[in-house]
Amino acid sequence: MSYKCSRCKRDVELDEYGGVRCPYCGHRVLLKERAPTIKEVDVR
């Protein structure tokens, strides 16, 4: 699962034991990125 730090904009791998925190700048707000796959939606 890849996240992006909202302050330094770097990609962050979330470590379950380290808590929710950016390892580069220590910011606690991480944003989840949209998956790069193609998403198929049924219009009904």
Next chain:
Amino acid sequence: MASDFEVEFIERDDRNARFVVRGLTPAFANGIRRAMIADVPTMSIDTVRFVENSSVMFDEMIGLRLGLVPLTTPLDDYETGETATLALDVEGPATAYSGDLRSSDDLVQPADENIPIIELKEGQRLELEADAVLDRGREHAKHQGGVAVGYRHLQRVDVVGDAGEFDEQESNILRGVIETEDDELVLTDEFDNDLTERYPGKEVEVHDVPGAFVFHVETDGSVTAEELVLRAADSIGDRAAELEEKVAV
């Protein structure tokens, strides 16, 4: 039972038609109306593959909007269930319009080019591929070809005498089409829908003409009004033939 219908057009253009049919039963008139709404198939986007969507709306919501965009439908070239592919790629700052959809088939195009899909801000992008499928209105309202379809009795207006000299002239509102004493068909818009405008100082009587119906047909642009009516009538014929065949066995 077999009798000829007499059809007379009052208004007629690509998407709009108004015509009088004589020799119909109310049941058959309603059958045609229902067939125009539910049984004439049109193309409509059914599956969307999102490559990129960094807009403010969810994929599903944009998909729903795309589904409601009317697409021109070549009914002779497609069978129910067949698909055509469309693609959209818009980068902000811009508004994605239905006209930005690029189709794999020149005959399947957005009927209107100015339907906004979503407004994109700087850095936002919408890229997708969509499959349009041919289906009928009874499956989903997005497949309805006729959007404002209705009928009413043709009304005949007879002048029966003069109104009393001191009578208050109350407006007498009628809508649609009337038949005058000279068997002329007149659109009520011509006299502001008010009979006292057309027959000032006269007393008039209004009757329904038996077996005569005024149809008003408006399509969403996927098929012409004329084709919609013809296909609706065909579909009734086809279903009647199918019933006859099944009953005979």
